[in-house]
Amino acid sequence: MKLTMKYIILYVNDFEKTMSFYKDILGLQIKMQQDTYVEFDTGVTTLSINTRKSVKEEIGLDVPELTSSTQTFEIAFVVEDVSATIEKLREQGVPIIKEPATKPWGQTVAYVADPDGHFIEICTLVE
Incomplete structure (x- = not known):
């Protein structure tokens, strides 16, 4: 079996603050955005963010709140x-x-x- 890393998704609490951090401070270009899911162009592997709430509601994964x-x-x-x-x-x-x-x-x-x-x-x- 050969595995290839395609993307990493970080689950975040404050979407706007985190999006601004990666886009405006780190200078990453947005490849795609759908509501609170964003993919940044980082080369071969894509870095993505999504809110914890969205992952729970749309995908059904049990993502704990950041405590x-x-x-x-x-x-x-x-x-x-x-x-x-x-x-x-x-x-x-x-x-x-x-x-x-x-x-x-x-x-x-x-x-x-x-x-x-x-x-x-x-x-x-x-x-």
Whole structure:
């Protein structure tokens, strides 16, 4: 069996705030939008958001309300200059979770959070 990652969907509470974060602050282009479901163009794998309410009502998945900020995964974006990107995000009020650091394998990595507290890794390409 061969699996190919097509998209990741983040379930969010505040649709407008989260949409603005990914579109206006991170600068992602919208590929498609249907009500509260949005797909952003991020290359091979699409990043999508949808409200928890919509997922419950339209799809029937039992998605719990966000009662605490608990992360069990992260998404990552590759950039050329992690420090410059982090500074730009800091100026826009984005919470910086971890400052840029160079890992033993040579990759520079930093972490920020989106409006729902999802971890976002900002990193250089590992070759």
